[in-house]
Each structure stands twice: as structure tokens, then as C-alpha cells.
Amino acid sequence: MGSFYELVAGLVTENDGEALSSAIDWAKLQLVHDELKSTPALYALVRELPAPDF
Known part of the structure; x- marks a missing residue:
């Protein structure tokens, strides 16, 4: 499982998937x-x- 920051980043990243x-x-x-x-x-x-699937 990713870190908390990775989880939130996955939730708030732009639709095109840019980091x-x-x-x-x-x-x-x-x-x-x-x-x-x-x-x-x-x-x-x-x-x-x-965890999000990046």
C-alpha cells in the first residue's frame, strides 16, 4: 500500500494522470x-x- 500522500495525490490528480x-x-x-x-x-x-492504481 502506498503512503498517505500517494493516496491523496491519486485522489486529487488531474484526469489525464499527470503527477x-x-x-x-x-x-x-x-x-x-x-x-x-x-x-x-x-x-x-x-x-x-x-491505494490508487497509478
Whole structure:
């Protein structure tokens, strides 16, 4: 299973499959991660999602 960041990146990547590359995208990803960690029940639920198939 991939890392949490890979999981979220797979969920928010553009439809054409390009990888997230800009600093702004990674900052947004960090904010999502921090928000999820502040909500333990939601974080646990997201952690149970299957890893994306890149």
C-alpha cells in the first residue's frame, strides 16, 4: 500500500494522470493531511481506502 500522500495525490490528480508537481499543489496536500489528522475518525476512514492504481 502506498503512503498517505500517494493516496491523496491519486485522489486529487488531474484526469489525464499527470503527477502533482507545483509547490502550491503540495501545500494544499499538506493542508488536507493536517485537516484529516485533526479529525481522527475521518483520518482512520481515509487510511482504510485502497491505494490508487497509478
